[in-house]
Amino acid sequence: MDLYRCRLLSLLCLCAHWTRGTADTGPGQLYPPSNITFEMKDMFCLYWTWTAIQSNENCTLWYKTEISSIGHKGPAGKTTYLHYAKSLDNRVNLNENITLKMNTLCDNRTSDVKTFTSSLTSGNPRTMVRNMTCIWDYKEYVNCTWRPGEDTPPNVNYILRYWIADGDSCPPRVNKQSTLFRDLLDGGELCQNYTSYSGNTFGCLFRVDPRMEFKKFLAVVMDRSQNIRPYIYFIPCINSIAKLKAPVIHLKRTPNNTVLVQWNVSDTSEYDLEYNILSNTDKQTEKVAASNKEFFNILPDVQFAIKVRVALAQRRICSASPDDPVKKFLWSEWSEIKTLPAVTGGRITLIVILLLVSLVIIVATILLLINMRRLLILICPRIPDPGKVISRDFPVISYGWAESVAAVWKTRLQRAQERGSQSGVVTRHSTIVFSSGTGPQVETVNKFYSRTFVYTL
Structure with missing residues (x-):
C-alpha cells in the first residue's frame, strides 16, 4: 500500500513539474497601455500619449487606437510609438466628450481594450451656442450665425475667433510642444463685425482671402468673461461652405x-x-x-x-x-x-398648313387614279396590229393588182365624199379607167377632182 502511494505521489510531482515548465517558457499576458494623457499640438491636431506595460515579449508591440464621440465614430489607427496624433475630423463631434479606445497587439494576440475619455472644452453644455452655421460668400465674406444656448446667462458678450490652416498632417512633436485646448483660444483672428438684435449678438462677418481655397477652417464662439462653454465649429475644407x-x-x-x-x-x-x-x-x-x-x-x-x-x-x-x-x-x-x-397662332398656322398639304396630296391622288388609263396610253402608246392596218388600207388584195388599186381608190374616194358631204362641199364625178389584158374598165365615182386616171397594166 505504501509503495502504491509513493508511485502516485511521484506521478503527481512529475505532472506539476511539466506544468510549471510549460508556463515558464510560454509568452506572458498582454496588457493595454496606461497613464494616457490628452493634449493638443495645435488647433487642428489631437494628441495622446501613454506608457507601455513592461513585458518580456519577443515581438513588436503595436497599439490600436479608435476615436469616437457620442453618435459619431472616427477611423481606427495603428502605431508602434507611445503617442498618437490625429488631425481634426468632422466625423467626430468636437463639442462632445472624445473617447479613445486602445489595446496592445503582439503577433496574433490582443490585450483588453483601454478606454480614455476627455473633452476639448469645459463648462455647462447647455450654455453653448446652438445651430451655428457659417457661409462663405465666395471670395468675399464669411458670415457665421448662431442662437444662444438654453441656459445662457443674460448680457453675454460673445466673441468669435477663427483659424485657417493648410494640410492634413499634424506637426512633428519635436517642433512644437503639446498644450491644452483652452490655452490656444487666445490665438487666431478675432472677428470685429458682429450682428446684434435687441442687444443680443447672433452673428459675425469677416473677410477671407480668396487664396484660402481648400483649407481647413475652425471657429470658436465664446464670451469674454468665460461664463459659457465655448462652441467649436470645424470644416475640413472651406470650399464646402462657399456659396x-x-x-x-x-x-x-x-x-x-x-x-x-x-x-x-x-x-x-x-x-x-x-x-x-x-x-x-x-x-x-x-x-x-x-x-x-x-x-x-x-x-x-x-x-x-x-x-x-x-x-x-x-x-x-x-x-x-x-x-x-x-x-x-x-x-x-x-x-x-x-x-x-x-x-x-403658331400652332393654328402649323395645323392649317398641314391640312392644306394633306388636301393637295389627296386631290392629286384622286386625279391620278381617274386619268390613269389616259396617262398610261400617253406614256406607253399601243403598237397597232399590222393585220388590221393592211386589211383596212388594202381590203381586196385577192382580186389582182388593178382590182386592188381600184378598190383602194374607191375606198378613199368614198371617205373623201363622206367628209365633203359633212362639210357641205359639192362633189364632182370622176372617171377612172383601168386597162388590163382583157381591155379597159371604166368606173365612175364621185370625186372632188374632175380628172381621169388611166392605169395601164
Missing part, C-alpha cells in the same frame, strides 16, 4: 424649335449647374463647362420658363479621407425666372 452668387440668365429662341439659355458666373469657371424648367417641372443637375445650354423641341406656341442655380464643382480634395464620399457644396440662390412667351 456663389445667383447667376444672371438670358433666353433666346433659335431655329428648329430650340431655346438657347445663357448665364453669367463670374466667380469661377468650375461649377455644377441645376436648372428647373417651370413649364414642365423638369429639374436636373449636371456639371457644365460652357456658359450656355440648348433645349430642343420647344414649340413656339408653348411658354418656356426656367431658373438656374450653381455651386462650386465638387472635388476629392475636400473629403475627410479617400474612402469618404465628396459632400455636395452649397447651392447659390435661384436666378430670376426668365420666361419666353408663347407665340400666339
Whole structure:
C-alpha cells in the first residue's frame, strides 16, 4: 500500500513539474497601455500619449487606437510609438466628450481594450451656442450665425475667433510642444463685425482671402468673461461652405424649335449647374463647362420658363479621407425666372398648313387614279396590229393588182365624199379607167377632182 502511494505521489510531482515548465517558457499576458494623457499640438491636431506595460515579449508591440464621440465614430489607427496624433475630423463631434479606445497587439494576440475619455472644452453644455452655421460668400465674406444656448446667462458678450490652416498632417512633436485646448483660444483672428438684435449678438462677418481655397477652417464662439462653454465649429475644407452668387440668365429662341439659355458666373469657371424648367417641372443637375445650354423641341406656341442655380464643382480634395464620399457644396440662390412667351397662332398656322398639304396630296391622288388609263396610253402608246392596218388600207388584195388599186381608190374616194358631204362641199364625178389584158374598165365615182386616171397594166 505504501509503495502504491509513493508511485502516485511521484506521478503527481512529475505532472506539476511539466506544468510549471510549460508556463515558464510560454509568452506572458498582454496588457493595454496606461497613464494616457490628452493634449493638443495645435488647433487642428489631437494628441495622446501613454506608457507601455513592461513585458518580456519577443515581438513588436503595436497599439490600436479608435476615436469616437457620442453618435459619431472616427477611423481606427495603428502605431508602434507611445503617442498618437490625429488631425481634426468632422466625423467626430468636437463639442462632445472624445473617447479613445486602445489595446496592445503582439503577433496574433490582443490585450483588453483601454478606454480614455476627455473633452476639448469645459463648462455647462447647455450654455453653448446652438445651430451655428457659417457661409462663405465666395471670395468675399464669411458670415457665421448662431442662437444662444438654453441656459445662457443674460448680457453675454460673445466673441468669435477663427483659424485657417493648410494640410492634413499634424506637426512633428519635436517642433512644437503639446498644450491644452483652452490655452490656444487666445490665438487666431478675432472677428470685429458682429450682428446684434435687441442687444443680443447672433452673428459675425469677416473677410477671407480668396487664396484660402481648400483649407481647413475652425471657429470658436465664446464670451469674454468665460461664463459659457465655448462652441467649436470645424470644416475640413472651406470650399464646402462657399456659396456663389445667383447667376444672371438670358433666353433666346433659335431655329428648329430650340431655346438657347445663357448665364453669367463670374466667380469661377468650375461649377455644377441645376436648372428647373417651370413649364414642365423638369429639374436636373449636371456639371457644365460652357456658359450656355440648348433645349430642343420647344414649340413656339408653348411658354418656356426656367431658373438656374450653381455651386462650386465638387472635388476629392475636400473629403475627410479617400474612402469618404465628396459632400455636395452649397447651392447659390435661384436666378430670376426668365420666361419666353408663347407665340400666339403658331400652332393654328402649323395645323392649317398641314391640312392644306394633306388636301393637295389627296386631290392629286384622286386625279391620278381617274386619268390613269389616259396617262398610261400617253406614256406607253399601243403598237397597232399590222393585220388590221393592211386589211383596212388594202381590203381586196385577192382580186389582182388593178382590182386592188381600184378598190383602194374607191375606198378613199368614198371617205373623201363622206367628209365633203359633212362639210357641205359639192362633189364632182370622176372617171377612172383601168386597162388590163382583157381591155379597159371604166368606173365612175364621185370625186372632188374632175380628172381621169388611166392605169395601164
